[in-house]
Amino acid sequence: MNIGLALIHWAIVLSMPILLVGLVNRTKSWWVGRKGPRLFQSAYDLWRLLGKRPVVSTTASPLFRAGAYVVLICGLLAASMIPLLGQFAPLQFSHDFVVVAYTLGLARIILMISAMDVGSSFEGMGAAREASFATFAEPALFLLIGTASAATGMTSFADLIGHLHNTPHYAIIVAPLTIALLILLQAEAARIPVDDPMTHLELTMIHEVMILDHSGPELAAMQYAAALKMTLYAGLIAALINPFNPLADPVGGVLVSLALMLTVAVVVGCIESLSARLPMRWVPAYLLIASVAALGSMLVIGLGANGV
Amino acid sequence: MNQLILAVLILMLGAGLCLLPIRNATRTGIGLVSQAVATLVAWSVVIPVLLGAPDITGEMPWAYPIGDLHFRLDALGAFFLSWSLPMTFLGGVYAVGYMDKYFSTPRHLGVHFALLNMISVSFLLVYTGEHTVTFLFGWEIAALAAWLLVIWDYPNEKVRFAGFNYLVSTHIGLIFLVAAVMILYTRTHSWFLDDFGDWMSHNPGTLRNTVFLLLVTSFGLKSAFFPFHSWLPRAHAAAPAHVSALMSGVIHKAGLYALVRFILLLGKPDEWMGWFLIVFSVISALVGGLYTVGQRDLKRLLGYSSTENVGIAGIGFGIGCLGLTWDSPGLVALGFGGGLLHVLNHAFFKCQLFYAAGCVYQVKHVVDLERLGGLFKLMPITALCFVVGGIAISALPPFNGFASEFMIYSGLFTGESIGVWAKLTLGLVAAALAFVGAVSALSITRAFGVIFLGNSRDSSLPEGREASRWMLVPMGIHAVGTIVLGVVPVLGLAMVAGPTALLMRAMPNGVATVNLQSTMETLTRIGLISGALVLSIGLVIWWRLKSPKTPQPMLNATWGCGYGAPTPRMQYTGASFSTDFAAHFKNIMVLIKRKKAPAGYFPDDSYVITDCVDSVERRLYSVISHGDETATDLSRKMQEDDPRLAFSAGLAALVVIAALVLLAEGVLP
Numbered sequence: 014m015n016i017g018l019a020l021i022h023w024a025i026v027l028s029m030p031i032l033l034v035g036l037v038n039r040t041k042s043w044w045v046g047r048k049g050p051r052l053f054q055s056a057y058d059l060w061r062l063l064g065k066r067p068v069v070s071t072t073a074s075p076l077f078r079a080g081a082y083v084v085l086i087c088g089l090l091a092a093s094m095i096p097l098l099g100q101f102a103p104l105q106f107s108h109d110f111v112v113v114a115y116t117l118g119l120a121r122i123i124l125m126i127s128a129m130d131v132g133s134s135f136e137g138m139g140a141a142r143e144a145s146f147a148t149f150a151e152p153a154l155f156l157l158i159g160t161a162s163a164a165t166g167m168t169s170f171a172d173l174i175g176h177l178h179n180t181p182h183y184a185i186i187v188a189p190l191t192i193a194l195l196i197l198l199q200a201e202a203a204r205i206p207v208d209d210p211m212t213h214l215e216l217t218m219i220h221e222v223m224i225l226d227h228s229g230p231e232l233a234a235m236q237y238a239a240a241l242k243m244t245l246y247a248g249l250i251a252a253l254i255n256p257f258n259p260l261a262d263p264v265g266g267v268l269v270s271l272a273l274m275l276t277v278a279v280v281v282g283c284i285e286s287l288s289a290r291l292p293m294r295w296v297p298a299y300l301l302i303a304s305v306a307a308l309g310s311m312l313v314i315g316l317g318a319n320g321v
Numbered sequence: 322m323n324q325l326i327l328a329v330l331i332l333m334l335g336a337g338l339c340l341l342p343i344r345n346a347t348r349t350g351i352g353l354v355s356q357a358v359a360t361l362v363a364w365s366v367v368i369p370v371l372l373g374a375p376d377i378t379g380e381m382p383w384a385y386p387i388g389d390l391h392f393r394l395d396a397l398g399a400f401f402l403s404w405s406l407p408m409t410f411l412g413g414v415y416a417v418g419y420m421d422k423y424f425s426t427p428r429h430l431g432v433h434f435a436l437l438n439m440i441s442v443s444f445l446l447v448y449t450g451e452h453t454v455t456f457l458f459g460w461e462i463a464a465l466a467a468w469l470l471v472i473w474d475y476p477n478e479k480v481r482f483a484g485f486n487y488l489v490s491t492h493i494g495l496i497f498l499v500a501a502v503m504i505l506y507t508r509t510h511s512w513f514l515d516d517f518g519d520w521m522s523h524n525p526g527t528l529r530n531t532v533f534l535l536l537v538t539s540f541g542l543k544s545a546f547f548p549f550h551s552w553l554p555r556a557h558a559a560a561p562a563h564v565s566a567l568m569s570g571v572i573h574k575a576g577l578y579a580l581v582r583f584i585l586l587l588g589k590p591d592e593w594m595g596w597f598l599i600v601f602s603v604i605s606a607l608v609g610g611l612y613t614v615g616q617r618d619l620k621r622l623l624g625y626s627s628t629e630n631v632g633i634a635g636i637g638f639g640i641g642c643l644g645l646t647w648d649s650p651g652l653v654a655l656g657f658g659g660g661l662l663h664v665l666n667h668a669f670f671k672c673q674l675f676y677a678a679g680c681v682y683q684v685k686h687v688v689d690l691e692r693l694g695g696l697f698k699l700m701p702i703t704a705l706c707f708v709v710g711g712i713a714i715s716a717l718p719p720f721n722g723f724a725s726e727f728m729i730y731s732g733l734f735t736g737e738s739i740g741v742w743a744k745l746t747l748g749l750v751a752a753a754l755a756f757v758g759a760v761s762a763l764s765i766t767r768a769f770g771v772i773f774l775g776n777s778r779d780s781s782l783p784e785g786r787e788a789s790r791w792m793l794v795p796m797g798i799h800a801v802g803t804i805v806l807g808v809v810p811v812l813g814l815a816m817v818a819g820p821t822a823l824l825m826r827a828m829p830n831g832v833a834t835v836n837l838q839s840t841m842e843t844l845t846r847i848g849l850i851s852g853a854l855v856l857s858i859g860l861v862i863w864w865r866l867k868s869p870k871t872p873q874p875m876l877n878a879t880w881g882c883g884y885g886a887p888t889p890r891m892q893y894t895g896a897s898f899s900t901d902f903a904a905h906f907k908n909i910m911v912l913i914k915r916k917k918a919p920a921g922y923f924p925d926d927s928y929v930i931t932d933c934v935d936s937v938e939r940r941l942y943s944v945i946s947h948g949d950e951t952a953t954d955l956s957r958k959m960q961e962d963d964p965r966l967a968f969s970a971g972l973a974a975l976v977v978i979a980a981l982v983l984l985a986e987g988v989l990p
Contacts, residue, residue, distance in 0.1 A: 066872050066874065068874060068875045068876075068877050069874040070876075070878060070879040070880075071878060072879050073879075074697040074698060074701075074704070074773070076697070076774075079862045083862075085861075087854070090850070090853075090854060106843065106846050107736065108727065108730060108843070111727050111731070111734075112718065112727070112850060115716065115717050115723055115727075116718055118715070118758065118759070119719075122711075122765070125762075125766045126708070126770060129766065129769075129770030129774045129893070130774045131879040132694075132774065132775030132879055133879050133880060134891060134892060134893045134897075135882060137892070137893025137897070137898060138893060140766065140770065140898070141767075141898045141899070141901055141902070144759075144767075144898075145901050147759045147763070148760050148902065151755040151756060151759040152752035152755050153752075154755070155751045155755040156749070156752045158748070158751075159734065159745065159747070159748020159751055160745075163744040163748060166738070167736065168734060168735075168736040225880045225882075226879055226880050229874070297905060304752075311745050311748065314741065314745065315741055315742050315745050318741035
C-alpha cells in the first residue's frame with residue numbers, strides 16, 4: 014500500500030474543502046470588484062461555530078443532532094474511496110464506486126430527515142427539492158461509471174478513472190464526461206445555477222434551507238460536509254483530466270491534480286458570477302444534460318468498439 | 322423427509338385443534354405453539370440441507386389419477402423454507418398484539434391462526450413439491466388462505482372488494498400456470514418437475530419460449546410485477562398489518578421461488594430470456610418506485626414498494642440468466658446470489674416496515690400520512706425500526722438492502738469479458754436502478770418525515786403510545802436481522818450460496834466454489850465498511866451528544882420563518898413533498914385533485930384532496946365497466962348490415978385459424 018500517497022490524499026481531502034470554498038468566494042468577489050474574504054475564512058467560521066453551544070428546536074427528535082455527524086462521517090468515508098489523485102485511492106476494491114454513491118446517498122437521506130425533523134415547512138420544501146433533484150443526478154453518475162466501465166473493463170473507481178486515459182476514445186469522451194461531472198458538482202454541492210448558497214430567501218434555497226435550524230458544532234459539521242462533497246467532485250474532475258499517473262509519477266500527479274482542483278473552483282466561481290440561479294422547474298432539465306452527456310459518451314464507446 | 326411430514330402434520334393438527342377451544346387465548350396459544358414446534362422440526366432438516374448436506378427425497382404412494390407423490394428438498398427449497406417458516410411464526414406472534422381487542426369479543430380468532438398454519442403448510446408443499454399436483458395444491462392453499470386472511474375485517478365493503486380483487490388476480494395467475502403445465506404434460510406425459518426439466522433442456526424452441534412467457538406471467542401475477550400488480554396495494558391496505566407483512570415479505574416470494582426453480586429446470590436459457598427478465602423487472606422496479614411517491618396510505622405505499630423490490634430481485638435473476646447463457650459463472654453467482662439475497666433481505670425489512678405501520682395503526686387507527694405527525698417522541702422504538710427499515714429499503718449502507726443491491730450492481734458492472742454493447746446496456750440498467758434507489762429514498766423520507774417527525778397534525782386522533790410487546794418484539798427481531806445482515810452480509814451469502822451453486826451445476830467442477838469465494842471476499846469488505854460506519858457513527862455521536870463533558874444544548878422554538886404556525890396542519894405535508902417530483906411523471910402517476918376553493922369574504926368550508934390512483938387499475942376498471950373507447954369508436958364506424966365487412970371479417974378469421982393449424986403442425990400435439 015502506498016502510504017505516502019494515502020497521506021497526501023487525506024491531507025488534500027481535509028484541507029481542500031476550506032480552500033475551495035475560499036477560492037470560489039474570492040473569484041466571485043473579484044468579478045464584482047471587491048477584495049473578498051480571506052482564503053481560509055471558512056476555517057475561522059467553522060472554528061467559531063465549534064465553540065458555540067447549539068440551540069435545538071423543541072419539536073426536534075433525538076435524530077436531529079446526530080444527523081449532522083452522520084452526514085460528515087459518510088462524506089469522509091466516501092472521500093477515502095474517491096480517486097482524487099488519479100489512479101489511486103486509499104481504500105480501493107472492486108465496485109467501490111457503488112459504495113461511494115450509496116454512502117453519499119445515506120448522507121443525503123439523513124440530511125433530509127434532519128430537515129424534516131423540526132417541522133418547518135421551508136425545511137420540508139428544501140428536503141423535497143433535494144430528494145427530487147437527487148433522482149435526476151444519481152443516474153447520471155452511474156451512466157458515467159458505466160461508460161468508463163465499458164471502455165476500460167476495470168471494476169474499481171480508481172482503475173476506471175485511471176485507465177480511461179489509455180483507451181482509444183479518451184480524447185472524444187473526456188469533454189462530455191467533464192461537463193457531466195461539473196453539473197453533478199453544481200447539483201450535489203448546492204452551487205449556482207442549481208442552488209444559490211448566498212441567497213437570503215428561504216423559498217429559493219435547497220441546501221441552506223435544510224440546515225436552517227442547525228447551529229453550533231452541528232452546523233459546522235453540515236457546512237464542512239457540504240464543502241467536502243464539492244471537493245470530492247472537483248477531485249473526480251481533476252482525476253478525469255489529469256494526464257499523470259500518481260503511481261508512476263507521484264510529484265507530477267499530485268501537483269497537476271491540485272492545480273486542476275483549484276481551477277475547478279475558479280470555474281465554479283466564474284459560472285456563479287456570470288449566471289443566475291435557474292428557475293426550480295428547469296433544474297431537472299439541467300441535470301438531464303449530465304445524463305445526456307454521459308449517454309453520448311456511452312454511444313461513442315459502443316460505436317468505437319464496432320470500428321465506426 | 323419424515324421431519325417435514327411431521328411438520329405438516331403438526332401444522333394441520335394445530336390448525337384443527339385451535340378451532341375447538343372456547344377461549345380465544347387458548348386457540349391462539351395452540352396455533353402459536355404448533356407453528357413454533359413445526360418450525361423447529363422442519364429446521365432440523367432444512368438447515369443441514371441449506372448448509373450443504375445432500376438433498377432429501379421422499380415418495381408417497383397415492384391413488385390412480387395422480388400417482389406417486391415425489392418430494393425433494395434441495396438447497397433452493399431449503400433456502401426459502403429456512404426463513405419463511407419462522408417469519409410466519411413471528412407474524413403470528415405479532416397478531417396476538419394486533420388482534421388484542423378481539424380477544425374478549427365473540428370473533429373466533431382460532432380461524433385466523435389456523436389459516437396462518439395453513440400458510441406454513443403451503444410453504445412446505447410448494448418448496449418441496451416435485452410433483453406438479455402437490456405444487457399446484459400448495460400454490461392454491463396459499464392463495465385461498467391469504468385471501469381469507471385479507472378479509473378478516475369482512476363487514477367492511479372495501480375490504481371484501483380488495484379480497485375479491487386479489488382472489489380473481491391470483492386465479493388468473495393460476496390459469497397461466499396450469500396452461501404451462503398442460504403444455505409440458507402433453508410433451509412429457511409426466512407430472513414430475515424433473516421430467517419437465519429434462520424435456521425443456523433438450524428442446525429449446527417456440528414451445529419452450531411459450532412456456533417461459535406463460536410462467537413469467539403467472540409468477541409475475543403472484544409476486545406482483547408491473548403490470549400485474551394492481552391487486553396488491555388494495556389487498557395490502559385492507560389486510561391486517563401482519564397479513565400484509567407476510568403477504569408482501571414471505572407468501573408472494575413463492576412466485577420468485579417458482580421463477581428460479583423454473584430457470585433451474587430450463588437448462589441453458591436463451592439469451593432473450595435473460596434480457597426479457599431484466600427489462601420486465603426494470604419496468605416493475607421503476608413504476609413500483611414511482612407509485613410509492615404519490616401514496617398517502619402508508620400500507621399502500623409499502624405495497625407498491627414490494628413491486629419495486631421484486632423488480633430489483635428480478636434484475637438479479639435476469640443477470641444470472643445471461644450468465645447461464647454466456648457460460649459466465651461470475652455473472653451467475655452475482656445475479657442469482659444477489660437476487661436471492663435481496664429476496665431474503667426484503668423479507669426482513671418489508672415485514673419490519675409493515676409491522677411499524679401496524680403499530681401506528683394500532684394506536685392512531687389511521688395510516689393516512691396527512692393526518693399523522695410527530696410520532697417519534699411518543700413511539701420511539703417503532704420510529705427507529707421504521708427508519709432502519711427505510712434506510713435498508715432504499716438500499717443504503719450500513720443495512721442489509723445495500724449488500725444485495727451491491728451484488729446486483731457488481732453483476733451489472735461486471736469485469737467479465739462480454740460484448741461492449743451488452744456492457745453498455747447493463748450500464749443503462751444500473752442507471753435505472755440508481756434512479757429507483759433515489760426515488761425510494763425520496764418516498765421513505767417523505768413517509769418517515771411526515772408520520773414520525775414534526776408535530777401531530779390531527780388532534781382528534783387518540784394519543785399515541787408505544788404498542789404492546791407482542792408487536793414490538795417481532796418487529797425488533799426483524800430489525801436486528803436487517804442490521805446483522807447488513808453488517809455481516811457474509812451470513813446472508815452463506816444462506817444463498819447453496820441455491821446459487823445449484824444453478825451452476827452444469828458448469829465445470831470447482832467453478833461455483835471459486836466464484837462464490839470471490840463474492841464472499843467482496844461482501845466481507847462491504848461488511849467491514851458497514852461495520853466501520855456503524856461504529857464510527859456510534860462513537861462520534863456518543864462523544865458529541867452523550868459524553869458528560871459536552872454542554873447540553875439550549876431548547877427553543879423552530880426557526881420562525883414559515884413556522885410560527887397557527888396550526889400544525891400548516892406543516893409540510895406528504896402531498897406537498899411529492900408534488901414537485903410527481904409533476905415530471907404525470908403520464909405514469911395519475912394524480913386526482915378534488916378541491917373546493919374558498920369563496921367570498923369570509924370563506925367557511927374549503928378543502929383540497931390529492932389522490933394518486935393506479936393507472937393500470939383505472940384502465941382495467943374503465944374497460945370492464947365502460948368498454949374500450951377505441952373499440953367502441955371502431956364499432957360505431959362499422960355498418961352492421963354492410964355485407965363486405967361481414968365477409969372480410971369471416972375471411973380474416975378463416976386465415977387466422979388456418980395459420981394456427983399450419984403453424985401448430987409439429988409444435989402442438
